[in-house]
Amino acid sequence: MGDITKVRTVCRSCHGGCGVIAHVKDGKVIKVEGDPESPISHGTLCSKCLAITQLAYHPDRITYPMKKGNNGWERISWDEALDTVIGKFKEVIKEYGPESIVIGQGTGRDYESHLYRFANLLGTPNVLTAGHMCYVSRVAATLITCGNLPICDYPADPKCIVMWACNPQWTNPDEYKGEGFWRAYKRGSKLIVIDPRKGFLAKKADLWLQLRPGTDGALAFGFLHVIIEEGLYDETFVRNYIHGWEEFKKRVQEYPLERVEGITWVKKELIRNAAKIYATVKPACINWGVPTEQTLNCTDCTRLLTGLMAVTGNLDVPGGNAFFVPPPVRPVSQFSRHKDLSPEQWKKRLGGEQYKLAARVALITPKVAWDAILTGKPYPLKAGLLCGTNPVITRANAREAYEALKKINFLAVIDFFLTPTAELADVFLPAGTWLEQNHVADNWKRHGYALARQKVVEIGECWQDHKIFLELGKRMGQEWWDTVEDALDYLLEPSGLTWEQFKEKGFLKGEQVYHKYMDKGFSTPTGKVELYSTVLEKWGHDPLPKYREVPEGPVSKPELFKEYPYILNAGLRTPTFFHSANRMIPWLREIRPDPIVEIHPKTAAKHGIEDGDWVTIESPRGHVKERAKLTDSIDPRVVVAEHGWWFPEVKDPGHGWDTANINILTDNSHESMDPVMGATNLRVLLCKLSPCVEDQEELR
Amino acid sequence: MKKVSLIFFKNDCMGCHACEIACKQEHGFGVGPRLVRVIERAPDFIPIYCHHCTKAPCKAACPTKAISRNEQGIVLIDEELCIGCKECMEACPFGAMQFDDDRDVAVKCDLCVERLENNEEPACSKACATRCIFWGDTKQLSEKIVAARSKSANPTLDREVTGIEIA
Numbered sequence: 015m016g017d018i019t020k021v022r023t024v025c026r027s028c029h030g031g032c033g034v035i036a037h038v039k040d041g042k043v044i045k046v047e048g049d050p051e052s053p054i055s056h057g058t059l060c061s062k063c064l065a066i067t068q069l070a071y072h073p074d075r076i077t078y079p080m081k082k083g084n085n086g087w088e089r090i091s092w093d094e095a096l097d098t099v100i101g102k103f104k105e106v107i108k109e110y111g112p113e114s115i116v117i118g119q120g121t122g123r124d125y126e127s128h129l130y131r132f133a134n135l136l137g138t139p140n141v142l143t144a145g146h147m148c149y150v151s152r153v154a155a156t157l158i159t160c161g162n163l164p165i166c167d168y169p170a171d172p173k174c175i176v177m178w179a180c181n182p183q184w185t186n187p188d189e190y191k192g193e194g195f196w197r198a199y200k201r202g203s204k205l206i207v208i209d210p211r212k213g214f215l216a217k218k219a220d221l222w223l224q225l226r227p228g229t230d231g232a233l234a235f236g237f238l239h240v241i242i243e244e245g246l247y248d249e250t251f252v253r254n255y256i257h258g259w260e261e262f263k264k265r266v267q268e269y270p271l272e273r274v275e276g277i278t279w280v281k282k283e284l285i286r287n288a289a290k291i292y293a294t295v296k297p298a299c300i301n302w303g304v305p306t307e308q309t310l311n312c313t314d315c316t317r318l319l320t321g322l323m324a325v326t327g328n329l330d331v332p333g334g335n336a337f338f339v340p341p342p343v344r345p346v347s348q349f350s351r352h353k354d355l356s357p358e359q360w361k362k363r364l365g366g367e368q369y370k371l372a373a374r375v376a377l378i379t380p381k382v383a384w385d386a387i388l389t390g391k392p393y394p395l396k397a398g399l400l401c402g403t404n405p406v407i408t409r410a411n412a413r414e415a416y417e418a419l420k421k422i423n424f425l426a427v428i429d430f431f432l433t434p435t436a437e438l439a440d441v442f443l444p445a446g447t448w449l450e451q452n453h454v455a456d457n458w459k460r461h462g463y464a465l466a467r468q469k470v471v472e473i474g475e476c477w478q479d480h481k482i483f484l485e486l487g488k489r490m491g492q493e494w495w496d497t498v499e500d501a502l503d504y505l506l507e508p509s510g511l512t513w514e515q516f517k518e519k520g521f522l523k524g525e526q527v528y529h530k531y532m533d534k535g536f537s538t539p540t541g542k543v544e545l546y547s548t549v550l551e552k553w554g555h556d557p558l559p560k561y562r563e564v565p566e567g568p569v570s571k572p573e574l575f576k577e578y579p580y581i582l583n584a585g586l587r588t589p590t591f592f593h594s595a596n597r598m599i600p601w602l603r604e605i606r607p608d609p610i611v612e613i614h615p616k617t618a619a620k621h622g623i624e625d626g627d628w629v630t631i632e633s634p635r636g637h638v639k640e641r642a643k644l645t646d647s648i649d650p651r652v653v654v655a656e657h658g659w660w661f662p663e664v665k666d667p668g669h670g671w672d673t674a675n676i677n678i679l680t681d682n683s684h685e686s687m688d689p690v691m692g693a694t695n696l697r698v699l700l701c702k703l704s705p706c707v708e709d710q711e712e713l714r
Numbered sequence: 715m716k717k718v719s720l721i722f723f724k725n726d727c728m729g730c731h732a733c734e735i736a737c738k739q740e741h742g743f744g745v746g747p748r749l750v751r752v753i754e755r756a757p758d759f760i761p762i763y764c765h766h767c768t769k770a771p772c773k774a775a776c777p778t779k780a781i782s783r784n785e786q787g788i789v790l791i792d793e794e795l796c797i798g799c800k801e802c803m804e805a806c807p808f809g810a811m812q813f814d815d816d817r818d819v820a821v822k823c824d825l826c827v828e829r830l831e832n833n834e835e836p837a838c839s840k841a842c843a844t845r846c847i848f849w850g851d852t853k854q855l856s857e858k859i860v861a862a863r864s865k866s867a868n869p870t871l872d873r874e875v876t877g878i879e880i881a
Contacts, residue, residue, distance in 0.1 A: 045739055048840060058843040064735040183728045183843065192728075193843045214728040217757035589730040601738050604745045605731050647756050 016040045022049055022520060024455045024467040026448035027062035027069075028186050028592045029122050031055070031456050031463075033520075034063065036449060036470040043067055043449055043471055053463065053521060054456075058193050060186065061590050065601045070447045070473060074598060074662065075430050077474025080442040087432070087442065092475065092485075098441055099399065100489045102424045103136070106396045112137035113362040114396045116383050116422075119143050120403030121593055122188070124455050124467075127505075128483040129401060130350035130376065135492040139355060139363035139376070140395065144408070146372055146379040147693040149188050151307045153460075154375040154691060155316035158549040161537025163460045164323055164335030165189045166299035168198040172333040174295035175199065176206045176288075177215055178319065179230060180303025184589040189338075189461035190301060204295055206288050208233065210583055211612070211654060212647035221288050227583040227652060228698035229278040231311040231561040233285065234318035236274035238266045240289035241325060247293070248327030255531060256324060257538070258546020258557070265558040277561065277569075279649070293326045297333030305697050308585065310686060312693035313371060314559035317547070321559070324543040330528055337530060338462035341522035342508040346458045349505060352376055364392070368684075369692035370553045379692025380409045381682045384418035399486075401428040401479055402445065404435045407594040407660050410682035410694035411635065412675050428482055431598060434660050434671035444476045451478030452498055452513065454505050462524040466517045555690060564698045565686050566634070571700065578633065578700035583648075584676045585657040585696050586612065598662035609659040609674040611640040613703065614650035618642060621703050628706040631655060633679035633699050639706055640674050653701060717787035717852040720825055720836060722761040723862055726846035727752060729759035733838035733847060740826060740837035747812035749823045750838050763838075764789065764810040764823035772822070775805035780820075787852060788827055793819045825849070 018039050025032045025046075033052020037045040046066055050057035069075070079095035080087045090098075106114050117133040119126065121144045133141050145151060156163045166172065166189075175198060183192030199205060199218070207219035208230070216222040225233055241247050242263055252259055271282035278285075292298050300323060306315045320329075328334035355376075360366075365382035366373040386395045398419075406416045419425060419438045426441040427433075436442055448467060455467040469478075477485075480498050487494045495501040502513040509522055516522070535541030539548045551557035568575045588610075590602040597603060611629055623629055625644045630637050631653070640655055648654055657677065661670035672678055679699060686695045729752055737749050750763040766789045773781040773789060780795035781802060791802075796819040803811040803820060814821045826836035834840075839847040848855055 047837075055843075057840060058845075059732060059736070059841045060843065061731045061735040064732060064739055064841060067739070184730060191843075192730075196844050212757050214757050214759065589732075600745045601735050604748075605734065645756060 018044070021468065021470045022466075023448070023470055024465045025059070025063040025066070026124055026455065026467065027060075027066060029188055029459075030124060030448065030467075031191060031459070031465060032059055032063060032186075033057070033465075034059070038470060041471060043070060051520065053523065054191055054465070055193055061602060061605070062592055062596060065596070065599050066447065066449060068599045068601055069430065069596070070449055072431070072598060074432075076432060076442055076444045077476050078444060079475065082440050092477070095441055095443055096485055096489055099426045099486060102397050103490070106424070107137075110394065110396055111362075113140055113359060114394060116140045116142055116395045116398040118398060118400040118403055118405070120405075120408065122149065122458060123402050123479070124453055124458065125401065125479040125483070126458060127346040127349040128480045130346075130352065132483045132487050132492070134351045134355045135487060136490060137355065137359050139359050139366065140383065141377050142380055142383050143377050144403075145375065145377045146369075146691060147308045147312065147696060148304050150375050150377065151312050151688070151691045151693050152302070152316050154371045155313045156320055157374070158371070158538065158544065158547055159317050159320045160324065160329065160543045162337045164320065164329055165338055165460055166195070166301045167297070167333050167336040168194040168299075170297075170332040170336075171201055172198055172203050172297050172299040174204040174206065174292055174298035176208065176292055176298065176300045177219070178208045178300050178302045179305040180301050181209075181213060181215065181587060182301065183214065185587050187303065189459045195301065204291060206291060210648060210652055221284065221291065223280045223284060223288055224649065226277070226279045226649075227305070227581055228309045228311075228564050228567065229561070230306045231315040231318055231559070232269065232274050232277040233280060234315065234322060235266060235269035235561060236271055236278065236280075236282075236285040237289040237292065237322055238318070238325070239269055239271060239274070240286050241293045241322075242266055244290065246290065247325040251327045252325055255536065255542050257540040257542040257544045257548070261558060262321070262545040265560070269561070292322070296328065297331050298326065298328050299333065299335050305585070307693055308696040309564055309693070309698055310688050310695060311562055312688035313691050314561070317545070317559045320543070321545050324545070329543070330530060332528055336526070336528060338460055339524035339526050340460070340462060341464045341524045343454060343457055343464045343522065344505045344508060365692060369690060371690040372692045379687060379694065380405060380415065381684065381687070381692070381694070384414050387418040387422050388414070395422060397424040398422050399426045399428070400435065400439075404433045404594040404660075406435050406438070406671055407433075407658060407675050408677065410677055410680040410696055412672070412677035412680075413636065414682065416671070428479055431662065433594070434667075434669045437667040437669070443482055444474065445482065446473070446476040446478040450476055451480065452502060452517075453478070453480060454502055454516065457505065462526060464522045466520050468517050550690065553690065564695055566681060566699045568700075574634065574700055578702045580617070580653045580701050580703060581651055582631065582633065582679065582699050582701035583652050583654045583697060584680060584699065586610070586654050588656060591658055594658040594660060597660060609640040609656050610643045611656070612643050612645050612648055612654040614648055614652075615644045615646060616650045617653070617703070618644050621705060623703065623705050628708070630704045630706055631679065631701050632704075633701050635681060636678040638672070638674050638676060638678050653703065657696070715785045718825065718830065718850060719766060719787065719852040719855050720763070720823075720839070720847065720849040721765070721855060721859055722763060723846040723848060723859070724758075724760060726844045727759040727761050728844055729754050729756070730843060732841040732843065733761070736837040736841040740829070743814070743821070744816075746816070747814050747821045749810070749812055749821065762809050765808060766823075766825060771805040771807060772802035772811055775801040777801060784827075786830075788825045789822070790824055790827070791820060791822050793817070793821070796820050
């Protein structure tokens with residue numbers, strides 16, 4: 015028996031970033047612990063990271079390349095797998111052009127640099143990510159409004175934190191780790207929580223605003239109305255750095271508190287109180303979450319929240335919402351070679367004319383991809399490569415996603431397991447977990463850090479995603495490097511460090527400077543914060559933000575509401591799972607064995623639903639079942655359901671993908687999406703409830 | 715020898731379950747025994763764990779004297795002596811005693827006694843992102859908890875209750 019060696023690395027069980035010490039014995043990882051020296055997590059870890067050994071060594075994990083033959087999946091060599099993919103791609107390029115190949119990923123997993131480089135050098139503008147409704151949509155809207163994504167400056171002690179539709183302690187999203195927020199909270203910051211559910215943070219908050227799901231934009235108008243009416247804005251900032259203040263003020267006047275209360279269900283006194291605290295207790299920051307993006311108000315809601323940060327003088331100040339200075343490492347955008355996509359190919363981006371903001375950040379909304387596959391219009395997509403994504407579970411209108419991916423002529427996937435999406439593929443390429451990769455991690459985030467994720471072990475024939483793109487790229491004749499580590503040296507070059515040196519160092523942090531706008535202005539066409547957007551105006555859209563009702567709600571569809579009398583707030587997160595991941599991990603599934611729908615006891619009583627019952631949830635697009643959890647922490651008019659569910663233990667190739675998958679119910683029609691970003695509404699729709707007719711005992 | 719204790723400051727438990735997985739990993743348990751377990755009654759989260767009671771009911775109930783309390787005050791079970799009768803499970807007022815079906819023995823929190831010997835903190839406490847798991851010298855811990863309880867009724871002072879080393 016060998017000794018235990020300890021390797022310092024960085025997790026990526028969600029978006030990653032937490033510091034890990036991996037314990038290795040006889041070539042196998044036997045344990046992971048938090049790295050106390052990590053500037054991100056300070057030694058703490060979450061359940062997902064702690065369960066990594068059960069994922070990495072899972073008996074169902076696919077550890078060699080496969081192709082689908084006449085008798086199902088069969089093992090092949092990496093050479094055959096890569097040649098098959100490239101052979102197919104070359105055929106498609108010859109016959110249809112590179113735009114007929116779609117390259118896709120799921121949530122940000124630290125390989126967008128490599129994925130985009132492959133796609134751009136291939137010549138396809140059709141990159142499908144989660145970015146149309148998650149994070150990148152926020153980046154995009156802030157790019158055109160204030161030039162960069164402002165991030166809560168937790169290390170510099172905000173005195174007021176507005177937790178707007180986010181539960182960072184469970185989800186640790188993007189730049190934010192719950193641990194960093196909690197330190198700031200414990201140092202005495204005031205806390206305002208905006209959430210339809212009374213969760214842990216609502217309990218801890220000084221003020222909790224329980225809004226109607228999907229009305230965040232209207233609530234932001236309410237805050238702005240108070241701030242303007244009571245003269246609580248930063249006059250110097252507004253005078254010098256806001257473009258279109260008078261027009262913006264006029265728009266805000268359209269949202270008096272009585273109207274906002276009617277829309278949001280939040281009492282106007284409470285809105286006034288919260289707005290006054292946010293505007294006067296300084297510095298203050300807003301920690302926003304994806305529900306603000308996952309409706310048709312995506313872009314405008316982000317612009318309104320940016321407006322709040324700006325007019326209160328909380329933008330790029332210590333303890334406010336700061337623009338963090340990145341470390342001296344080549345940015346993802348440069349590595350990705352976006353400039354090498356020719357203008358001719360750029361113009362061919364599916365939905366690019368309609369969703370101009372999505373095009374600006376180099377992605378497409380899934381609807382246009384599914385349409386191109388299913389209808390061949392405006393041109394067909396013939397082949398695809400999907401990495402770390404399970405769209406038949408996680409994208410709106412899951413049935414359409416399923417039909418499209420079933421129909422596409424050729425599909426290759428990069429993943430750990432045969433997910434319901436992977437089962438639809440022709441070639442399976444086995445990816446390495448974060449224990450199996452060398453990477454300059456977190457480089458895409460805007461928190462000012464780059465972190466050394468170093469390879470701890472190799473498992474089977476799995477390759478880290480970056481290597482797969484590199485090897486595919488080389489076979490396409492693209493410009494890449496000999497090894498993954500050579501590419502990391504290129505990324506790190508501006509820092510003067512090699513990968514080997516960076517690995518020893520552990521992390522790099524940018525040297526933070528605040529108030530950068532005082533010297534350079536904001537990186538927008540006018541150099542100011544464009545609350546009146548010259549970009550949107552140029553594109554023919556309303557240059558001022560507004561609030562719109564979701565197309566399927568009690569206000570927009572009163573007739574439909576009679577048949578579907580509840581607002582379904584879909585997409586509830588859990589601390590043990592990350593989107594559609596981890597359902598096969600025994601430790602995690604033991605904690606959360608079943609998909610949960612939260613129902614108010616009064617609502618449940620109307621339908622004879624008891625705690626723990628399986629419940630049918632039905633929308634105009636279909637029905638699924640989840641288990642009822644009765645809770646008075648939500649409004650009786652609202653039902654809250656978990657997302658991401660499939661059942662790895664179901665051994666047929668569907669793996670129960672349409673049983674409890676909440677996206678069977680969601681809509682992806684163009685009118686339900688954000689008009690410039692193509693953000694899908696994954697959050698707010700109408701539903702009805704009934705107890706499952708099957709025997710409850712049997713379902714248990 | 716100084717006595718050691720472990721206590722969760724419930725008010726700050728946010729229900730992430732990291733302690734559970736850290737414990738399983740440390741002790742090599744699969745599905746089944748949960749030496750620490752967090753019950754969700756959102757917005758409250760209730761950790762169920764061994765309090766290493768001074769007059770441990772599990773110890774009193776054990777017919778084979780498999781359960782003992784060491785000089786640090788840690789209540790331990792000798793699995794060799796355990797006959798799998800589950801009397802201790804019934805006796806524990808917290809529901810902290812667990813049963814390992816694979817080996818047919820009762821199992822319990824050992825306060826990571828081996829880690830303590832190596833000057834490492836218990837696995838659950840190390841992972842906890844809100845630092846709501848306090849451990850250490852029993853006397854000091856009792857004082858801390860008394861202070862915490864009085865402060866937790868006051869939302870402003872509540873912020874002062876923390877295991878985080880704030881510079």
